[in-house]
Amino acid sequence: MTTATPTTPVVETIGLHKRYGPFTAVDHLDLVVPAGVVFGVIGPNGAGKTTTFSMLASLLKPTSGTALVAGVDVTRDPITVRRHVGYMPDVVGVYDDLRVDEYLDFFADSYGIARRARPALIDGLLELVDLGPKREAMVDSLSRGMKQRLSLARALVHDPDLLLLDEPASGLDPRARVELWDLVATLRDLGRTVIVSSHILPELESACGMLAVMSGGRVLAQGTPEELRRTAAGRRRVTVRFVDGTTAEHHVADDLDQARLLRTLQDDGPGVLEFRQVDGDIEALFLALTEAEGAST
Amino acid sequence: MSVVNPVLRREMRERMRGPRTPVVVSVHLVLLVGLFWLVYRGEATSATVDDPTELARLGRAVYDWILAVLLLLVVFLVPGLAAGAIAGERERQTLIPLQITLLSARRIVTGKVAASLAMLGLLVVVSLPVLVLTWVVGGVSLGQVLAGLVVVIGSGVVLTFLAVACSAATRRVQTATVAAYAVTLVLVGGTLGLYRAIDPGVVGDDDSPPAVLLALNPLALAAAATAPPVDSAASRADSPLSPIRAAVAPLRDDDGTSRDLLVLGAALAVALIALSGAYATWRLRLPTEVER
Numbered sequence: 265m266t267t268a269t270p271t272t273p274v275v276e277t278i279g280l281h282k283r284y285g286p287f288t289a290v291d292h293l294d295l296v297v298p299a300g301v302v303f304g305v306i307g308p309n310g311a312g313k314t315t316t317f318s319m320l321a322s323l324l325k326p327t328s329g330t331a332l333v334a335g336v337d338v339t340r341d342p343i344t345v346r347r348h349v350g351y352m353p354d355v356v357g358v359y360d361d362l363r364v365d366e367y368l369d370f371f372a373d374s375y376g377i378a379r380r381a382r383p384a385l386i387d388g389l390l391e392l393v394d395l396g397p398k399r400e401a402m403v404d405s406l407s408r409g410m411k412q413r414l415s416l417a418r419a420l421v422h423d424p425d426l427l428l429l430d431e432p433a434s435g436l437d438p439r440a441r442v443e444l445w446d447l448v449a450t451l452r453d454l455g456r457t458v459i460v461s462s463h464i465l466p467e468l469e470s471a472c473g474m475l476a477v478m479s480g481g482r483v484l485a486q487g488t489p490e491e492l493r494r495t496a497a498g499r500r501r502v503t504v505r506f507v508d509g510t511t512a513e514h515h516v517a518d519d520l521d522q523a524r525l526l527r528t529l530q531d532d533g534p535g536v537l538e539f540r541q542v543d544g545d546i547e548a549l550f551l552a553l554t555e556a557e558g559a560s561t
Numbered sequence: 562m563s564v565v566n567p568v569l570r571r572e573m574r575e576r577m578r579g580p581r582t583p584v585v586v587s588v589h590l591v592l593l594v595g596l597f598w599l600v601y602r603g604e605a606t607s608a609t610v611d612d613p614t615e616l617a618r619l620g621r622a623v624y625d626w627i628l629a630v631l632l633l634l635v636v637f638l639v640p641g642l643a644a645g646a647i648a649g650e651r652e653r654q655t656l657i658p659l660q661i662t663l664l665s666a667r668r669i670v671t672g673k674v675a676a677s678l679a680m681l682g683l684l685v686v687v688s689l690p691v692l693v694l695t696w697v698v699g700g701v702s703l704g705q706v707l708a709g710l711v712v713v714i715g716s717g718v719v720l721t722f723l724a725v726a727c728s729a730a731t732r733r734v735q736t737a738t739v740a741a742y743a744v745t746l747v748l749v750g751g752t753l754g755l756y757r758a759i760d761p762g763v764v765g766d767d768d769s770p771p772a773v774l775l776a777l778n779p780l781a782l783a784a785a786a787t788a789p790p791v792d793s794a795a796s797r798a799d800s801p802l803s804p805i806r807a808a809v810a811p812l813r814d815d816d817g818t819s820r821d822l823l824v825l826g827a828a829l830a831v832a833l834i835a836l837s838g839a840y841a842t843w844r845l846r847l848p849t850e851v852e853r
Contacts, residue, residue: 321661322661323657323660323661343663346661346662346663347663349661351657351658353654353657353658356654357650357653357654357655357656357658358653358655359571359575359653359655361575361578362571362574362575366574370567370570370571371658371662373563373567374567374568374659374662374663374664375662375663376663379563415658418658419658422663
């Protein structure tokens, strides 16, 4: 299913807001995700990632604001939105008493795919997620990583424009994580638009063409990894260890600021033993932004 | 989308896999035949086969026992079978992937109800030859056999809808099961107990307590729907339904039938099915909104 052109954003949210009683889960979110990119969302627990995903998947009504998926309003036409979206929740449940092919056949049936088209579709999906040899195995017998890949195949069964993967690598062993991110890269190469959340920034950084840092229900920064790195360069962090064993941490704007800090510490402090620039990367930016957000809330 | 509900098809595939279903059906059939034989042997005397009156009493006793066991099967089996329908999906974390498909909330609920009823249907179907055998013995008409079956199936449908509603309301299968059995207990034991406890004078009816209480009770409806004619040989049979028939006797119409009670029971059953079905559908309509 491909209705969005490269110039059309697959996802666009305007002032998207979700409140549960007094708690604001998503706070006037403005997000644009172009077609054909892998868009990573990173944020601490409670940042609003899952709530955002649920609203984009039409599983949750926004309190206010608009969310468009492939140009379709998620509140006004949820059924059409579901034709465009493949969603893999953060906790993946599967039907253990079915065979792998029966599992996919059930979901294909639930998306209204004709019976005669299903065998070829299932073969293709299993090949894509590298579960071809497990076609007739019971779902119960699969490893966690395999179940995760099966779940991804399930999300792809109706050929959606947009894939929402909520913490897809959570709980997987290192090998399974690598396999999963390889799969995401394959989907990117196939021209899919993928929005993926993770707690592990280096993984997102390498897999995603665009990134957003979320905290407190808001996007604090977004752009390509390169753009974020440039932003991060302006938020340099320095750790200092003094001869008396104490440590300190400072934020500096640039090289000049850093040199000035060093001179001040040497003149006034107990003696600098170690002076180290530890940031300038996206991880540092993430930490700085989320710490600042945490302090302000 | 298939004509057959995909949820029903999947559930049947899961439930029919392995030896459990054939074993349950076989055990049920053996127990039913054993019960038939025990009651027959217990009630029959050497004179019975020669005396049509005694034969009618014997046939009625066997029929009532079989019907009572089928009703108890519904009462004990249905809440257990249906309570996990939706709560089980929640517990297994499979509900959201199901709800993101193009299946409507109503289709998911009907698939779940149908799947829960399928096992009961299977057990009723295998019970048919035994029920028909009681008609062959005598003391019960074919119409009464059918009426008993309708009450058994109708009770199963109502209790299934109620159990699925309990399942839609809760996060845990255990909670849903307790709630479903509690509702069933109220309908089966509570209504009968209340009916007996109410003083007719208090409710302003000189003849009997409100019929609506028994119109919700599967045992009372079965007893009323299959009651033998007053003063017939079959009416003298001693069975588990006899005391319940005595309780519903004041509710009989002038023509000796319990038509009003049965019509009221059918109307209440339809209302309960509609309400519980609508509630379960509403619970599934806004998935994560309600999940939180």
